[in-house]
Amino acid sequence: MTKIINVLLVEGDPLTHKQIRYFFDTLPYTLIEVADSGKTGIQKAFTIKPDLILMDVILETPHAGIDAAKTIKAEIDIPIVFLTASREYETLIKALQTNPYGYLVKPINRESLQSTIEISLLRHRYEKKLIQYQQALEESEAMFRGIFSAMGNGYYRLSKKGKIILVNPAMVTMLGYTSENQLIGKNFTELGCIDTDSRNRFFENLRQNGEISLFESVWTTHTNRVINIIENAHAVYDDKSTLLYYEGTIQNITRIKELEIQLRHSQKMEVIGTLSGRIAHEINNRMTTILGYADLCVLRLKPEEKLHKYAKVIQKNARITADVMRQLLNLSRKSKNQPFEFDLNHHLKTREEIIIPILGKNIELKFKLNPQPTNVYADPQQIEHVIINLVINARDSMPEGGKLTIETSNQIIGSDSKWKSEIPPGSYSSLTISDTGTGIPNHVIPNIFDPLFTTKDPSVGTGLGLSIVKGIIQENHGFISVNSKEGKGTTFHLLIPATREISQQLR
Amino acid sequence: MRMETNTKVYKAPAILIIDDEESICEFFTDLFEVYEVEVDTEMSGTSGLQRALKKRYDLIFLDVMLDDMNGIDVLKAIKLNNADTKVVMISAYLTEEVIEKALKMGADGYLYKPVALRDIVSITFRFIEPARLTGKSGNDNNSKSIYEA
Structure with a gap:
């Protein structure tokens, strides 16, 4: 037809x-x-x-x-x-x-x-x-362009010698650049993105196998940020098997890595919590007899007797052990967090009479309280615990005396804040406790919130204090950071949600 | 008046320790040995309760976490039988909930393990008149010096 x-x-x-x-x-x-x-x-x-x-x-x-x-x-x-x-x-x-x-x-x-x-x-x-063909071609090109520029992963194409021929916008941003022109014609090592050794290993692998997948490495961005990268790449050949170029994608997995570490840490803490509860219970039972008999010896021996002195040593150390156990129990105990909104200024003012005797005569206490009400949504008892802990730490860092300053203010973290990646936007109240003490050595700072880490003499402190402080602040959806200079002093900054709404958003 | 009745029945105040740790029972016995006190010990909830039902004690130190029974249940039974018996709860792991529950059930006090000597003595003095706790030597200095230990 x-x-x-x-x-x-x-x-x-x-x-x-x-x-x-x-x-x-x-x-x-x-x-x-x-x-x-x-x-x-x-x-x-x-x-x-x-x-x-x-x-x-x-x-x-x-x-x-x-x-x-x-x-x-x-x-x-x-x-x-x-x-x-x-x-x-x-x-x-x-x-x-x-x-x-x-x-x-x-x-x-x-x-x-x-x-x-x-x-x-x-x-x-x-x-x-x-x-029709032309339209189809245009459509597919538009689709490719769309994927190329909208995809969150970085895409690159490298010459046989490893020079960058093509990058997508995500790749540019991920590496901290503003334009693709800053990258094209260079290779990643000369840009300082990655060290030569690691890159050589990568290329060796790629040349041998023609492709490489899920290659993990650490890159440094143009703005000097260290990021964890996972990379896939392959070689592209023409129909005569001549190498044309390499192409690959990279994904920034820094956040995932961080979460992994956090997860592992919280799992560890949970195990410590459960274990410490059981251990503390066992040990406290034994300590009752050890401390009790030491007390009895001290009581019944004459002070001039040598045994009296020995018993005193047992007594002292048994008490320290008991104290460690008590703190361990506090750590493991999931106390009920009972938050409500209260004025931090008032809270601090009414604690002045507790703080002053803790500090002793040689340390001057200075309040720099915000003239406006400085509300926080938190458990007041827990916040008191935090304050007392930080005050004790400050005191111990100023054996020769000094000054302790407690400061409050209102803090709005905006969406343009430099902290926004770590602290979600919202209104917070800040509490700053600074001392003029010995300070914390730089290499120690990353560990200070770890349980059982301490720089104090074992007879003085147990090292549980700051990990409890951090635990409490996290439980109240707040943030804590520390600044310290050896010989100058230490400042702890706390940010606590100002209202219930913010606290719940952070949950 | 009541004290007089008691002294008629017992020559000396009677104290019972219920704790599944043998060494703790021993320690309490040793602690009170200088006083004219009758000290009995029991290492389980059931045996402790049986003894408390048979004999009138002035003061009972009761562990919260016993192997066979919950200390709170033992407390309840003791108080039901004789509300006058003073019961002090002791535990290595006392939470606020447990304390609250114990006080509601009529506990007269609570102590955390490890217990300081002075706390045991002061709580004992609170419930048994110091005059009834005369030292075996007749010297009252013993009780004072405990606070200095």
Whole structure:
């Protein structure tokens, strides 16, 4: 079954009209309509939408056919073949501007009419397909562009020598640059992103296997941030197996790594908690007898006896052990956190009489309290525990005396805050406790919140204090940090949610 | 008045220790040996309770975490039988909830392990008149010096 080809003829000359009608009797085309002017030709083309138009050039005006073809072409995609009696070169040039499918000079014979129509229809079919292909290509390119620029992972393409040829926006941002031009033409090692050893190992692997997946390494960004990277890459060859380039993707897994560490830490703490509860219970039972008998010895021996002195030592150490156990129990006990909103200033003022005797005579206490109410949403008993712990630490760092400053203020962490990556935006109250003591050595600072870590003499402290402090602050959805300079003093900064709403957001 | 009745029944004040740790029982016995006190010890909830039901004690030191019974249940039974007997709870791991519960059930006091000597003595003095706790030597200095230990 061949498709019926509907042809519209726009012809002013009745003779040609008759002739074509005659040709069509024996050709597989239907002459569906005839128009005798450009104007009616346009109307009929729009209403009938024929498969092909045979268009006379000279109609009501010498170029009316060409003008009509232009108008039709602008609206609908129909192949148009010109018929003309003109042999002028200029007419041909003019007609060509409308991208015609054929140009037949009268007198027309049957064979050339058929071949022109067939070639026109074929060309039209191919052009239609070509347009479809082009559209598909454009769509897929747009999709690729979209993925390339929107994907969160970094994408790169490297030359055979490892120079950067192409990077996507995510790659630029991830490495701390602002433009791809800062990267192109260089390799990652000369940019200082990664050390040469690690990169050599990577390339060795890549060359050997042609691909590499889930390669983990540590990179340094342009802004000097250290990030954990997981990388996939492969070599791209042409059909003759010649290496063209390498391409790969990188993902920043720093946050995941951090969470992993946090998770491992909290699991460890949970085990310590459970274990310490049980151990403390066991030990406290034994300590009752050890301490009890030591007490009894001290009581019943005369002070001048040597044994009295020995018993005193046992007594003292048993008490320290008991104290450690008590703190361990506090650590393991999941006390009920009973938070409500209260004014930190008032809370501190009423604790002044506890703080002063803790500090002793040689340490001056200075309050720099915010004149506005400084509300926090927390458990007041727990906050008191934190304050007392920090005050005791401060005192111990100032054996020669000094000054302890307790300061409060309101803090709004905005979405543009430099802390926003660590502290979610919202309103907080800040509590700062600073001393003029010996300070904490730099290498020790990362460990100070670890349980059982201590720099104090075992007879003085147990090292549980700061880990409990941190635990409490976390339980109250707050944040704690420390600044210290050896020989100058130490400052603990605490940020506590100001309202219940914020506290709950942080949960 | 009541004290007089008691002294008629018992020559000396009676104290019972219920704790599953043998050494703790021994320690309490040794601690009180200088006083004219009758000290009994029991190492389980059931045996402790049986003894407390049979004999009237002035003061009972009761461990909260016993192997066979919950100390709170023992306390309840003792108090039901004789509300006058003073019961002091002792434990290595006392939470606020447990303390609250014990006080509600009529406990007269609580001590954390390890217990300081002075705390045992002062709580004993609170419930048994010091005059009744005369030292065997007759010298009262013993009780004072305990506070200095």
